Amino acid sequence: MKQKEVSLGFEVNQVSPTFGTITITIPASIVTAAYNEAVKAQAKSIKTYGFHHDTTPYEYVKQNFEKNIKSYLEEFLFKHFVLNFLYSQIRETRLNVAGDPRITEINIQENEDAKFIFDVSLFPKIEFQNWKYYAFKAPKRKNYKDLDRQAIDFIKEEKNNKKELSKNTVHTSDWVFFDLWIVDQENNPIFGKHKESLWIKIGEEEADREAQNLFLSKKIGDIFYTQDDVIQEYFGTTIGSNYTFGIQIRDVIHNSYFCFEQFKKHFRLKTKKELANQLVEIFSYRNDISQRQATVEETFKLMFSKYEIEIPNYLTLRQQKNVLSEIQKNPDYHVYKNQKNFENSLKNLAEKQIKEIILIDQLASKEKIKITHEDITNYLNLTKRPRMKEFIYFKIPETTVDCQEMPISSELIAQQSLREKTVNFIIYNFTRK
Incomplete structure (x- = not known):
């Protein structure tokens, strides 16, 4: 099945010489897919009177856990779609931002475009000469x-x-650069061609055991699928999500x-x-x-x-x-x-x-x-x-x-x-x- 490109919107509104807003728009098709996945995750994580575990109707979940679902979606959509796109667009459009953008409003409704609105402080152009x-x-x-x-x-x-250095594979303390996407039960991407690029340093502590198990001994080009908690928690903790992630290692920086x-x-x-x-x-x-x-x-x-x-x-x-x-x-x-x-x-x-x-x-x-x-x-x-x-x-x-x-x-x-x-x-x- 041919996957579609995901096109996000980036709009700058300069209110004054020193202040503006940035609006990032996520298409309704992506919002709906993410919303449905969040409802499924919420249904699996709750126990409701009158229903066996994991049999709670989705409509019941939507009506009674709307706040939880939206809170999770805000964090998930921000991490998986907005964050990288926001900073790359600021750089590519050469917007003279002073300090980091500050998120002020998030509008998420099922079957509608989602909007993330940021306030930005602007700074007058510096005239560099010679x-x-x-x-x-x-x-x-x-x-x-x-x-x-x-x-x-x-x-x-x-x-x-x-x-x-004995093997050109991932070791503890290495930096790993990888692409990540979310798939369904047949490993088909849920969000079209969209992939998120992330870095992770493989720690040496006991708390880093999950990341170690996930990445150690892997090499550049490897593709694998996981439901590992260290990735789940990066995208949100409001709901105990159970996404399956596709991961491809693009680079490894050896610490040795x-x-x-x-x-x-x-x-x-x-x-x-x-x-x-x-x-x-x-x-x-x-x-x-x-x-x-x-x-x-x-x-x-x-x-x-x-x-x-x-x-x-x-x-x-x-x-x-x-x-x-x-x-x-x-x-x-x-x-x-x-x-x-x-x-x-x-x-x-x-x-x-x-x-x-x-x-x-x-x-x-x-x-x-x-x-x-x-x-x-x-x-x-x-x-x-x-x-x-x-x-x-x-x-x-x-x-x-x-x-x-x-x-x-x-x-x-x-x-x-x-x-x-x-x-x-x-x-x-x-x-x-």
């Missing part, structure tokens, strides 16, 4: 010979690790060795000397700040001296909540909180971060910088070793829930990868001779 020719003074490395030895030793160690070819592509390095010099940047520290970190900070400092970005207070307040949420995960949070200047430092950090995001996103749009799958794998390569993470300025969103690694939207990782690529693009132009 920025590549600014005089930039890069922070210098320390002149300790031991730094060069550390870089050389790291290269030798990781090359040996690559030799020891650090890939220097990917590293060289990430930073446009050509020679062994350039490779070693780049690595020294995260071994050379001044005042507890690596040379790499200092280089990025000086890059933003120079750009902000040329382009004044005034941040509305409401954007700073929203980012403060994000920063505070991250700091609260730190064991030393209460120590930080008791410092006299904590609130002011929190505000300054939030303002700095939102300014950096606005500048980077707009420069990426201005220079038409594209993100590719290779860029993303080069970016994730840096997450393999604690020291190499020092090369990442725009961090990956949190991937664990209750100490368990969960799937993450491919577009959320693409967004951070693009920002990182843009930072490297600026530094490359500032420092090339």
Whole structure:
């Protein structure tokens, strides 16, 4: 049976120079199919007086569990259709969004198009001119010979690790990139040709056992079907859904060795000397700040001296909540909180971060910088070793829930990868001779 393409709607309404809305529309055919599956799942998960288990009429379920069904559909449709599409369209349309979109309204009715409506803060276009020719003074490395030895030793160690990789299959701590679709009892896709692209890191903890059982020993190209809970829970927990998922593994990033070819592509390095010099940047520290970190900070400092970005207070307040949420995960949070200047430092950090995001996103749009799958794998390569993470300025969103690694939207990782690529693009132009 020939499968149909799923066409989603994307509409932007600019209400003012600094505010707009985005409406994403999901066709009624998809909504109806998802609605019917949710009703079936709800019927299986309940015990109703007068009916044997799993025999409750669907009409009864619709009438008495409408709130549960809609709550589940909101989460499911958002994760399976809206999230990746939203961020890919913002990037492709070069919309100057400041911060993340905020969902404000969801309209879901059986047999009707569903609408997800987002508020977005817009930021005036930054007029970048001749920025590549600014005089930039890069922070210098320390002149300790031991730094060069550390870089050389790291290269030798990781090359040996690559030799020891026994099988080209999924192992714990690997990143796995996969397509996912939902099928019926005959393994026919329920939602036409629609597939969702996700990443997952295969954790090593007991809580990650389900993901380990699902992915370990698989290889690129493998296709399999599953009802595994780790996938079910990603799409929603309101109803105990029992979907059957088709999965195809598209790529595996092995954690067992650090890939220097990917590293060289990430930073446009050509020679062994350039490779070693780049690595020294995260071994050379001044005042507890690596040379790499200092280089990025000086890059933003120079750009902000040329382009004044005034941040509305409401954007700073929203980012403060994000920063505070991250700091609260730190064991030393209460120590930080008791410092006299904590609130002011929190505000300054939030303002700095939102300014950096606005500048980077707009420069990426201005220079038409594209993100590719290779860029993303080069970016994730840096997450393999604690020291190499020092090369990442725009961090990956949190991937664990209750100490368990969960799937993450491919577009959320693409967004951070693009920002990182843009930072490297600026530094490359500032420092090339």
